[in-house]
Amino acid sequence: MSTTPYLHLEGIRKSFGSFQALHDIDLTIEKGEFVCFLGPSGCGKTTLLRIVAGLETQTAGRIEQNGRDISVLPPGNRDYGIVFQSYALFPNLTVADNVAYGLVNRRQPKAQIAQRVDELLKLVGLPGSGTKYPAQLSGGQQQRIALARALATSPGLLLLDEPLSALDAIVRVHLRQEIRSLQRKLGVTTIMVTHDQEEALSVADRIVVMNQGVIEQVGTPQEVYERPASPFVAEFIGKVNVLAASSLGDGRFRIGRLDLQGASHCQGHPAGQPVRVYLRPEDRIADGSFDGVGQRLWGEVSSVEFLGGACLAQMAIDELEGQPLLVSFSLNQMHDLGVRVGARLELALRSDRIRVF
Amino acid sequence: MAAVLSLPDAPVLRQRAHWTDRVAHAAMLALIAVLLVFLAGPLASILVKSLQNADGAYAGLGNFASYLQTPALLSSLWHSVWVSLLVTFVTVPLAFGFAYALARSCMPFKPVFRTIALVPLLAPSLLSALSLIYWFGNQGIAKGVLQVLGFETIYGAPGVVVAECFAVFPHVLMILVTALSLADARLYEAADALGTSARRRFFTITLPGAKYGLISAALVAFTLVMTDFGVPKVIGGNFNMLATDVFKLVIGQQDFQRGAVVGLLLLTPAVLTFVIDWRVNAKQTAMLSARAVPYGPKPARGFDAAMTAYALLIAALMLAMLGMAVFASFASFWPYNLAPTWRHYTMGLVDAEVGGAFVNSLQLAAGTAFFGTILVFIGAYMLEKTRGLAWARPLVRLLAMLPMAVPGLVLGLGYIFFFNAPANPLHGLYQTLPLLILCTIVHFYTTGHLTAVTALKALDAEFESVSASLKVPFFKTFWRVTLPICTPTLLDIARYFFINAMTTISAVVFLYSPDTKVAAIAILNLDEAGEAGPAAACAVLITAGSTIVTLLFIALGWWVDRRTQAWRNPTPR
Numbered sequence: 001m002s003t004t005p006y007l008h009l010e011g012i013r014k015s016f017g018s019f020q021a022l023h024d025i026d027l028t029i030e031k032g033e034f035v036c037f038l039g040p041s042g043c044g045k046t047t048l049l050r051i052v053a054g055l056e057t058q059t060a061g062r063i064e065q066n067g068r069d070i071s072v073l074p075p076g077n078r079d080y081g082i083v084f085q086s087y088a089l090f091p092n093l094t095v096a097d098n099v100a101y102g103l104v105n106r107r108q109p110k111a112q113i114a115q116r117v118d119e120l121l122k123l124v125g126l127p128g129s130g131t132k133y134p135a136q137l138s139g140g141q142q143q144r145i146a147l148a149r150a151l152a153t154s155p156g157l158l159l160l161d162e163p164l165s166a167l168d169a170i171v172r173v174h175l176r177q178e179i180r181s182l183q184r185k186l187g188v189t190t191i192m193v194t195h196d197q198e199e200a201l202s203v204a205d206r207i208v209v210m211n212q213g214v215i216e217q218v219g220t221p222q223e224v225y226e227r228p229a230s231p232f233v234a235e236f237i238g239k240v241n242v243l244a245a246s247s248l249g250d251g252r253f254r255i256g257r258l259d260l261q262g263a264s265h266c267q268g269h270p271a272g273q274p275v276r277v278y279l280r281p282e283d284r285i286a287d288g289s290f291d292g293v294g295q296r297l298w299g300e301v302s303s304v305e306f307l308g309g310a311c312l313a314q315m316a317i318d319e320l321e322g323q324p325l326l327v328s329f330s331l332n333q334m335h336d337l338g339v340r341v342g343a344r345l346e347l348a349l350r351s352d353r354i355r356v357f
Numbered sequence: 358m359a360a361v362l363s364l365p366d367a368p369v370l371r372q373r374a375h376w377t378d379r380v381a382h383a384a385m386l387a388l389i390a391v392l393l394v395f396l397a398g399p400l401a402s403i404l405v406k407s408l409q410n411a412d413g414a415y416a417g418l419g420n421f422a423s424y425l426q427t428p429a430l431l432s433s434l435w436h437s438v439w440v441s442l443l444v445t446f447v448t449v450p451l452a453f454g455f456a457y458a459l460a461r462s463c464m465p466f467k468p469v470f471r472t473i474a475l476v477p478l479l480a481p482s483l484l485s486a487l488s489l490i491y492w493f494g495n496q497g498i499a500k501g502v503l504q505v506l507g508f509e510t511i512y513g514a515p516g517v518v519v520a521e522c523f524a525v526f527p528h529v530l531m532i533l534v535t536a537l538s539l540a541d542a543r544l545y546e547a548a549d550a551l552g553t554s555a556r557r558r559f560f561t562i563t564l565p566g567a568k569y570g571l572i573s574a575a576l577v578a579f580t581l582v583m584t585d586f587g588v589p590k591v592i593g594g595n596f597n598m599l600a601t602d603v604f605k606l607v608i609g610q611q612d613f614q615r616g617a618v619v620g621l622l623l624l625t626p627a628v629l630t631f632v633i634d635w636r637v638n639a640k641q642t643a644m645l646s647a648r649a650v651p652y653g654p655k656p657a658r659g660f661d662a663a664m665t666a667y668a669l670l671i672a673a674l675m676l677a678m679l680g681m682a683v684f685a686s687f688a689s690f691w692p693y694n695l696a697p698t699w700r701h702y703t704m705g706l707v708d709a710e711v712g713g714a715f716v717n718s719l720q721l722a723a724g725t726a727f728f729g730t731i732l733v734f735i736g737a738y739m740l741e742k743t744r745g746l747a748w749a750r751p752l753v754r755l756l757a758m759l760p761m762a763v764p765g766l767v768l769g770l771g772y773i774f775f776f777n778a779p780a781n782p783l784h785g786l787y788q789t790l791p792l793l794i795l796c797t798i799v800h801f802y803t804t805g806h807l808t809a810v811t812a813l814k815a816l817d818a819e820f821e822s823v824s825a826s827l828k829v830p831f832f833k834t835f836w837r838v839t840l841p842i843c844t845p846t847l848l849d850i851a852r853y854f855f856i857n858a859m860t861t862i863s864a865v866v867f868l869y870s871p872d873t874k875v876a877a878i879a880i881l882n883l884d885e886a887g888e889a890g891p892a893a894a895c896a897v898l899i900t901a902g903s904t905i906v907t908l909l910f911i912a913l914g915w916w917v918d919r920r921t922q923a924w925r926n927p928t929p930r
Contacts, residue, residue, distance in 0.1 A: 078826075
């Protein structure tokens with residue numbers, strides 16, 4: 001990995017009239033990284049991508065790509081390939097002509113172009129489809145062609161703007177893994193915009209969580225999930241219980257009648273301060289191996305949401321004094337522990353996993 | 358309150374323009390220049406003229422004041438207003454019934470009915486006035502009917518009203534058919550499920566759904582009648598209206614100042630209706646959601662029969678109007694010898710310069726269709742698909758929409774004032790075919806523009822972004838992708854320009870010279886000279902010419918579809 005980052009954004013700001021879409025965004029992306037911009041709609045993630053692409057111009061701020069200042073360069077003078085949610089394939093051109101669209105302009109010999117097109121179609125798993133028109137392909141296939149077209153000129157940066165949002169759930173899951181392995185194979189630095197947290201968690205090297213025009217957190221998928229930096233990140237990524245509590249000082253918190261000792265990062269809340277404790281549904285122990293981890297609690301299952309391989313049970317726990325708690329169980333646990341509405345279960349909370357804001 | 362740290366405002370960053378962007382900007386500026394010179398300039402000169410006295414000195418509102426003191430002119434204003442209102446109130450309900458039959462019944466032969474009702478679009482508006490004279494004029498074959506009804510003569514208000522009803526009908530019908538076709542079947546299913554009566558369904562779903570279409574149709578009818586020139590000229594007799602006044606003032610009396618005042622009077626209702634229509638349309642688009650299910654009528658014997666009867670009646674009237682002109686154009690010596698003859702055609706074409714005029718018409722129409730389509734499409738493309746030059750875009754949008762609000766007569770008036778001025782370096786264009794073509798393009802610019810914009814908006818907005826990322830200049834993508842996809846739209850626009858250029862009178866009536874006289878104007882001259890037969894023959898020629906060209910365009914469209922649109926419905930392989 002080189003010492004200078006591949007892409008460097010500094011103080012990127014964007015306003016549309018009086019609306020501030022992006023506030024002073026700083027971000028560094030290393031060569032070969034797969035980075036996801038993740039956030040709810042309207043958070044500015046697409047705007048940020050379009051600014052990197054030069055399709056929008058930032059109100060202020062500097063962008064450097066591979067050591068070159070591209071802040072005010074038009075899109076045609078930047079180095080990237082882009083794939084849109086709508087595929088944006090040229091419908092009146094064949095698949096081969098679509099893929100070759102950027103190559104033809106480089107005055108390469110025809111045979112060389114044809115060879116490159118074949119190579120790319122093979123790369124995206126659609127060899128021999130060159131003579132078809134886009135309308136003859138499924139959505140997933142069209143998106144692969146769009147990907148091939150974007151990669152044809154071997155750009156240094158690949159930008160993906162919600163590339164999977166228009167696809168069926170199964171195709172989506174399949175194609176995201178293919179994009180990931182393709183990216184690994186080519187080593188091309190990639191930014192993908194998505195609002196789907198699962199997608200981001202499964203493919204990204206690092207996730208940039210955005211909300212209301214600011215970056216909430218940048219980190220690996222595991223970091224972002226396990227150690228969310230803000231309540232927004234905790235609630236946006238994965239399921240989480242938010243429990244009203246008060247601090248007892250020294251990283252101890254009281255929820256209802258229950259005291260929890262948080263890990264070292266939960267320090268810094270003076271005694272008496274009202275806080276919110278964030279606990280994931282899976283951060284509990286329920287299968288008997290309680291060995292000194294936390295206090296044993298009894299709760300009654302008030303509803304069960306069945307999710308296939310797992311379920312989410314809403315439980316009323318006496319000590320929490322009316323604050324319901326979502327607890328997840330695997331299908332096996334569901335059977336073994338008899339999780340059903342009305343059942344009383346024993347469990348302990350993994351207080352070492354809580355986050356407090 | 359915390360002290361706010363005041364940072365010096367950095368200048369807003371601006372992207373460097375790629376050289377291809379500069380090409381686009383140059384094209385856009387050229388378009389603006391054309392629209393300013395050939396639209397805004399002439400309109401401004403009307404305003405200027407209306408504020409000057411005969412010597413060109415500033416006269417304030419003097420011309421307006423003297424206009425208001427001229428009883429004859431004021432009565433024309435009143436005539437124009439009540440005739441327009443009457444025609445609107447007669448035509449809109451009639452056309453609504455016909456549109457309802459087309460869109461909401463299972464009447465047989467719908468395409469035939471539709472075609473018959475729309476044929477008048479292919480004819481000059483004054484064709485109906487000519488026919489009316491043959492039916493009910495001094496030597497009309499049904500003159501007796503008129504007297505039974507208590508009218509002394511068809512010339513004057515009665516003739517104008519009836520002829521305008523026919524002329525305006527197809528325009529109103531098109532709007533109403535569209536409005537009634539845009540229905541959401543789910544609303545009707547919900548009403549049926551709730552056991553709603555047919556009558557209540559009509560008043561609570563159908564009518565509110567077509568409300569904006571009705572408003573739009575009424576406005577169009579009013580403006581068309583208010584600004585039409587051909588019909589009152591032919592059948593108005595001594596019944597003066599604003600449109601004929603403008604012509605008399607400017608061409609007859611060379612009173613440009615008062616002509617300008619009347620021109621502005623004509624412009625006012627047109628602009629008003631245009632603004633109302635625009636706002637109404639903006640509301641309408643939001644009404645039909647993307648998930649609406651199109652409504653399809655179900656057979657109902659009694660209702661369908663009634664609708665068929667009504668459509669038959671209207672179609673018969675339409676055919677009577679059109680057929681009479683055709684019949685009369687072949688009659689040897691109206692009304693004494695009705696034996697068919699080609700005399701009016703040969704006489705008209707050979708002797709009375711109509712042949713030359715017809716050729717001029719074809720040249721005008723072809724030129725308008727060719728250059729108009731190029732200008733409109735490139736203009737719409739620059740507006741919708743290129744980047745930068747943000748300040749110019751609202752201006753282009755405004756200039757492109759403006760022609761819709763400007764009656765042809767007013768535009769033509771502006772052209773005289775603007776291009777006939779000796780100081781204008783473009784003075785040499787006056788009365789030439791190129792100026793006639795430009796004027797006609799500008800006159801019908803808006804509809805072509807909106808058609809092109811709609812087609813371009815239907816294309817993926819990211820084509821240009823993708824091209825830029827692949828470093829392909831926009832004009833290559835325009836040539837390889839946009840243009841081939843939009844060929845059917847281009848043909849539609851060209852056909853629209855062609856037909857309207859063939860039949861228009863209002864704008865060009867001020868601008869022709871003997872060498873550039875077009876056929877529609879020749880009808881007026883022949884009619885004025887009492888040559889009713891050749892006039893009818895000429896009107897029929899125009900209609901036939903427009904019809905043939907329309908059929909050619911349809912054939913061309915079919916061929917183009919097969920050649921370039923194969924990708925739309927590819928056979929699965």
